[in-house]
Amino acid sequence: MTIRVRAPATTANLGPGFDCAAVALDLWNEVEVSPGGPAPDPEHLAVRAFDLLAPVAGRGFAFTDRIPRERGLGSSAATVALGLVAGALAAGREPDPEELLALGIPLEGHADNLAAALGGGVCLTWEGRIARIADDVPAEPLAVVPDARVSTRAAREALPNAVPHADATLTAGRAALLGAALAAGSADLFAAAVEGDRLHERYRAANAPLLAELRRRPAGGAIASTLSGSGPTVIVWAARGGADACAAELAARFPDAEVLPLAVSAAGAGSF
Numbered sequence: 001m002t003i004r005v006r007a008p009a010t011t012a013n014l015g016p017g018f019d020c021a022a023v024a025l026d027l028w029n030e031v032e033v034s035p036g037g038p039a040p041d042p043e044h045l046a047v048r049a050f051d052l053l054a055p056v057a058g059r060g061f062a063f064t065d066r067i068p069r070e071r072g073l074g075s076s077a078a079t080v081a082l083g084l085v086a087g088a089l090a091a092g093r094e095p096d097p098e099e100l101l102a103l104g105i106p107l108e109g110h111a112d113n114l115a116a117a118l119g120g121g122v123c124l125t126w127e128g129r130i131a132r133i134a135d136d137v138p139a140e141p142l143a144v145v146p147d148a149r150v151s152t153r154a155a156r157e158a159l160p161n162a163v164p165h166a167d168a169t170l171t172a173g174r175a176a177l178l179g180a181a182l183a184a185g186s187a188d189l190f191a192a193a194v195e196g197d198r199l200h201e202r203y204r205a206a207n208a209p210l211l212a213e214l215r216r217r218p219a220g221g222a223i224a225s226t227l228s229g230s231g232p233t234v235i236v237w238a239a240r241g242g243a244d245a246c247a248a249e250l251a252a253r254f255p256d257a258e259v260l261p262l263a264v265s266a267a268g269a270g271s272f
Contacts, residue, residue, distance in 0.1 A: 002034040003089050007081035007269035009067040009262075010074030010116040011141065011228040011235050015194035015201070016174040020124050022074070022116035023137060024265040029075070030064040030272075031082045033090065037061075045076060045107055049083025052103050054090035068258075070149035072229035077113035080104045081269040084118070089271060097268065102128050110152070113229065120268030122182055133179070135266045138187040139223055139237035142247050143260040144214070146232050150207045155230030158203050167198035187239060191223040194237070201227045208232040210257065219253070221246035 007029055012022040031046055037060020040047045046063070047056055063082075067075040084104050088095040097118040101111060105128075108114045115125035122134040174196030181189035195215065205212060208231035215225055221242030228235045238246040243261055251259045 001090075002032060003086050004030065004032050004272055005082050005086045005089070005269060006030045006272050007078040007085070007117050008074075008120065008265045008267070010077055010113045011072070011143075011226070011233075012074065012110070012112045012116070013197070013200065013227065013229065014178060015197040015224075015226045016171045016199070017112075017124070017178055018171070018197065018199045019110070019112055020126055021122070021175075021178065022112040022125075023122050023141070024116045024120045024268055025073070025141060025143075026263040026265045027067055027073070027260065029067050029078045029082060031086055032062045033086050034060050034062070045079045046083035046086070049080045049104055049107055050087035050090070051083075053084065053087030053093070059090075068145055068233070070151055071145050072150065072227065072231045072233040073143065073145070074113040074117060074229060076152075077108050077110065077117045078269070080108045080114060081117040085269045085271070095270070097130050098128065101125070101130060110229075116268070118268045121264065121266050134182040134185075136185075136264045137237070138181065138185045138190050138240070140240060140243040141262045141264065142236040142238055142243060142250060143228065143258075143262055144210055144234045144236060144250055144254060145258040145260060146210060146254075147256060148207070148232050150204075150230055150232050152230050155204050155207065158207070159200055160203060163199060171197055171199050187223055191237070194224045194226050204231050208234065210234045210254065219246045219249045221249075 009027040040061040084100040178193035
């Protein structure tokens with residue numbers, strides 16, 4: 001039996017939603033698992049994830065990768081999600097996002113990205129749980145992807161062990177506002193919420209110079225900008241109906257970066 005699975009890119013944190021909030025994006029990696037074929041690389045993240053649920057021996061793996069690597073768009077989470085869902089299907093199990101999240105966290109290391117890749121839409125995660133709180137975001141995402149790469153480990157090492165109480169208080173308030181914005185579908189509240197982080201973005205700014213520039217001089221039609229995951233990609237959130245003009249301006253201003261007009265994916269990893 002041949003199994004075909006796809007998994008979406010993700011943008012995590014959404015400003016103040018550090019390590020708990022993420023959005024699935026309509027940009028997909030794929031795997032085809034079929035009988036026979038050459039032995040796969042046993043260290044490949046998807047193969048390791050598959051092996052947690054079903055035997056790898058006797059199966060071939062063919063991957064299609066579209067998500068840029070080490071750019072903050074959840075490429076490793078999508079890869080783990082591919083293996084988990086394909087393994088569950090090979091084992092004759094209905095893929096359950098929370099069960100797969102528990103299996104995948106030791107491989108991926110970041111529950112927020114993996115939760116959204118598995119669950120689709122806008123997800124919150126805590127203590128192994130997933131809450132899918134919205135199908136969409138009240139803005140259109142445009143990914144501005146520079147050539148530079150940033151490893152998640154290096155980005156994590158840039159964070160301090162403690163932050164001032166005032167910064168924690170402000171971020172907590174904006175995180176609550178983010179939940180309200182998504183529940184209400186309010187673009188105004190969303191814009192106010194996502195640019196209110198003081199836990200991680202400022203410490204990663206040196207490796208993500210586009211963020212400061214896009215906040216200093218927003219593109220026409222943009223309502224907010226957020227660092228995607230650990231960066232260096234920045235997500236520019238455009239007002240509904242303004243994404244095309246915003247993307248054109250971004251491409252003209254940043255010719256060395258790739259501008260990807262995207263959409264929120266209501267679907268998570270699954271067969272196709």
